[in-house]
Amino acid sequence: MVMKLFDSELNIMEILWxxxxxAAKRIAEITKEKIGWSKTTTYTIIKRCxxxxxxxxxxxxxxxxxxxxxxxxxxxxxxxxxxxxxxxAPDRLIASLLGQKRLSTEEISRLKRLIDSME
Amino acid sequence: xSLLQISISASVFILAVIFLRFLLIHKLPxxxxxxxxxxxxxxxxxxxxxxxxxxxxxxxxxxxxxFTVPKLIPTPESSxxxxxxxxxxxxxxxxxxxxxxxxxxxxxxxxxxxxWLVGFTLCALFFIIPHLRHRKxxxxxxxxxxxFIRKWQHSNLLWRNVQIRQLDHISTPLTYGIxxxxxxxxxxxxxxxxxxxxxxxxxxxxxxxRFDTLKKWILAISVCVHWFNPLVxxxxxxxxxxxxxxxxxxxxxxxxxxxxPTYARALVRLEEKKxxxxxxxxxxxxxxxxxxIISIMKTKKITIVTMLLAIGLVAxxxxxxxxxxxxxxxxxTDVDNPTAEPSAEIVxxxxxxxxxTEIVxxxSQGATITDLMPHDLSFNKKYDVPKLIDSLMDSxxxxxxxxxxxxxxxxxxxxxxxSKDNGAVWKKYxxxxxxxxxxxxxxxxxxxxxxxxxxxxxxxxANGAExxxxxxxxxxxxxxxxxxxxxxxxxxxxxxxxxxLIDGQRMMITSAISAQMLKSFYDLLVSNNILSETHxxxxxxxxxxxxxxxxxxxxxxx
Numbered sequence: 001m002v003m004k005l006f007d008s009e010l011n012i013m014e015i016l017w018x019x020x021x022x023a024a025k026r027i028a029e030i031t032k033e034k035i036g037w038s039k040t041t042t043y044t045i046i047k048r049c050x051x052x053x054x055x056x057x058x059x060x061x062x063x064x065x066x067x068x069x070x071x072x073x074x075x076x077x078x079x080x081x082x083x084x085x086x087x088x089a090p091d092r093l094i095a096s097l098l099g100q101k102r103l104s105t106e107e108i109s110r111l112k113r114l115i116d117s118m119e
Numbered sequence: 120x121s122l123l124q125i126s127i128s129a130s131v132f133i134l135a136v137i138f139l140r141f142l143l144i145h146k147l148p149x150x151x152x153x154x155x156x157x158x159x160x161x162x163x164x165x166x167x168x169x170x171x172x173x174x175x176x177x178x179x180x181x182x183x184x185x186f187t188v189p190k191l192i193p194t195p196e197s198s199x200x201x202x203x204x205x206x207x208x209x210x211x212x213x214x215x216x217x218x219x220x221x222x223x224x225x226x227x228x229x230x231x232x233x234x235w236l237v238g239f240t241l242c243a244l245f246f247i248i249p250h251l252r253h254r255k256x257x258x259x260x261x262x263x264x265x266x267f268i269r270k271w272q273h274s275n276l277l278w279r280n281v282q283i284r285q286l287d288h289i290s291t292p293l294t295y296g297i298x299x300x301x302x303x304x305x306x307x308x309x310x311x312x313x314x315x316x317x318x319x320x321x322x323x324x325x326x327x328x329r330f331d332t333l334k335k336w337i338l339a340i341s342v343c344v345h346w347f348n349p350l351v352x353x354x355x356x357x358x359x360x361x362x363x364x365x366x367x368x369x370x371x372x373x374x375x376x377x378x379x380p381t382y383a384r385a386l387v388r389l390e391e392k393k394x395x396x397x398x399x400x401x402x403x404x405x406x407x408x409x410x411x412i413i414s415i416m417k418t419k420k421i422t423i424v425t426m427l428l429a430i431g432l433v434a435x436x437x438x439x440x441x442x443x444x445x446x447x448x449x450x451x452t453d454v455d456n457p458t459a460e461p462s463a464e465i466v467x468x469x470x471x472x473x474x475x476t477e478i479v480x481x482x483s484q485g486a487t488i489t490d491l492m493p494h495d496l497s498f499n500k501k502y503d504v505p506k507l508i509d510s511l512m513d514s515x516x517x518x519x520x521x522x523x524x525x526x527x528x529x530x531x532x533x534x535x536x537x538s539k540d541n542g543a544v545w546k547k548y549x550x551x552x553x554x555x556x557x558x559x560x561x562x563x564x565x566x567x568x569x570x571x572x573x574x575x576x577x578x579x580x581a582n583g584a585e586x587x588x589x590x591x592x593x594x595x596x597x598x599x600x601x602x603x604x605x606x607x608x609x610x611x612x613x614x615x616x617x618x619x620l621i622d623g624q625r626m627m628i629t630s631a632i633s634a635q636m637l638k639s640f641y642d643l644l645v646s647n648n649i650l651s652e653t654h655x656x657x658x659x660x661x662x663x664x665x666x667x668x669x670x671x672x673x674x675x676x677x
């Protein structure tokens with residue numbers, strides 16, 4: 001089984017692979033120090049790992065256990081979901097509706113020719 | 120000014136800027152357009168207008184006056200009143216709809232305000248929800264380990280602490296956060312290409328230095344407030360693009376003009392990275408990227424000539440399109456309703472000596488909203504309003520007022536007495552004091568027919584008039600503007616009612632009036648010893664004749 005994981009998720013998995021089963025609280029402490037994530041952010045990412053089936057949790061203390069090995073995990077290919085996100089400003093939806101759709105290959109080469117001609 | 124008026128007058132300016140941008144976007148320094156959009160935002164969000172003699176609205180006003188002159192020519196009947204005895208009374212301004220922003224007690228909110236609120240809320244959610252969702256993802260970024268970036272950041276310190284992090288969910292660099300900005304770099308970037316990294320970082324840091332995220336939020340707010348105005352949406356899109364163009368321009372200036380092609384190619388490379396699964400192509404996007412590239416390639420040194428040209432152009436566009444008409448703050452309203460005030464040049468004063476033939480519509484279901492505006496009445500006979508006012512001044516009262524429900528009189532010591540049984544029993548009513556400045560502001564926003572007797576009321580308020588406030592059981596409210604010249608009453612009521620006021624300055628009749636009501640009014644004058652019974656009878660019958668002859672809609676209820 002191969003699982004595609006984002007960098008953020010891989011960071012969590014890294015801790016589990018290195019230290020074995022770890023309580024969520026402890027993970028949050030480590031990531032806060034190492035990466036600078038807030039507790040909420042770390043919990044959000046743990047939740048995503050749970051949803052993907054990359055980890056499972058045990059009561060009490062929300063102890064996380066890795067379900068995939070380092071070999072089974074794969075970096076997520078960026079191109080897949082990136083496109084809808086553009087910048088940090090409040091115009092997300094409008095940007096995707098109106099302005100920031102991806103260009104076709106033909107458009108790109110046309111733009112390159114445009115630069116050449118104006119140079 | 121109402122929101123709609125603000126929106127409309129700002130639209131004229133926005134149109135002018137759009138036109139100018141269409142012609143000159145690649146010719147002028149981008150600063151020019153940033154400034155113009157800034158002026159548009161101020162117009163849209165700050166309810167203050169600046170007057171100018173050269174305003175387009177002054178011109179429109181002149182034109183509209185030229186075309187409306189025939190309406191103002193007196194009819195033969197009324198021309199007999201011209202000989203010094205005719206009086207036009209600026210009427211009381213009565214609220215036709217519930218106030219948009221109640222000063223004190225919140226009365227009913229009109230359906231239009233509800234519609235606006237719903238639109239505003241939807242629009243705000245439309246911005247906020249996706250933003251929060253994305254922010255959650257941005258927070259998952261991880262620190263970046265790159266020597267070049269670290270060194271670059273050390274030599275480009277900003278006042279705010281900026282974090283540079285990496286995120287694999289994105290394909291182009293971005294910046295978020297206004298006070299604690301974070302630059303996010305995509306993972307699939309060529310981190311060995313130091314030239315490109317320098318371009319990207321300079322670009323993002325320029326955004327941060329200029330608070331561009333804040334600008335974009337303010338633009339979003341203007342769209343939320345003016346969601347009903349399509350031109351504001353167009354402005355939103357173009358201004359967002361111009362923020363980018365201005366940023367590009369700055370980066371190129373910094374690196375030197377020779378780097379233009381390199382920078383443009385770096386931009387195309389980032390666009391290329393976005394090519395993925397979906398074959399969706401938006402022509403709008405093609406235009407915006409193309410516009411950006413042309414703009415980059417055409418960036419030139421700012422010469423004194425272009426600078427002067429830009430400044431001159433900005434100044435004239437702002438003076439012509441962003442100011443309101445000279446001498447009349449509410450020029451736009453007058454264009455819509457040219458007969459509201461016979462001549463804009465005359466400051467509403469005691470006796471203007473001009474004639475209008477106003478229609479007093481029936482107080483019936485058939486009457487439209489515009490028919491229900493307050494009305495001037497021309498009083499022409501010997502027991503005319505000036506004399507009524509003189510008698511009133513001699514009497515124990517400063518003003519008398521009447522509507523379908525109450526008789527009201529303002530005493531010499533400015534206390535207010537009200538009778539609810541046609542003058543049989545009078546009771547003193549306690550009023551609240553209202554801050555005149557607050558009231559003046561409130562009136563500017565809420566007056567249903569701004570510009571009517573507005574200027575005069577505003578100057579009275581500025582010169583220390585006292586404002587008293589009275590709330591009746593049936594949500595009707597009254598504001599009394601009292602100074603040594605007289606008393607003016609601002610009536611706030613949810614429903615349309617006819618009313619008559621005579622005070623130290625003039626007589627005013629608001630909305631429609633019936634014969635019965637006019638009769639009661641003369642009875643009130645008699646019972647308050649302002650008019651003798653014979654005079655009242657005579658004046659009343661002449662008035663009725665005049666109204667019946669001139670105003671077909673006039674209701675006579677015997």
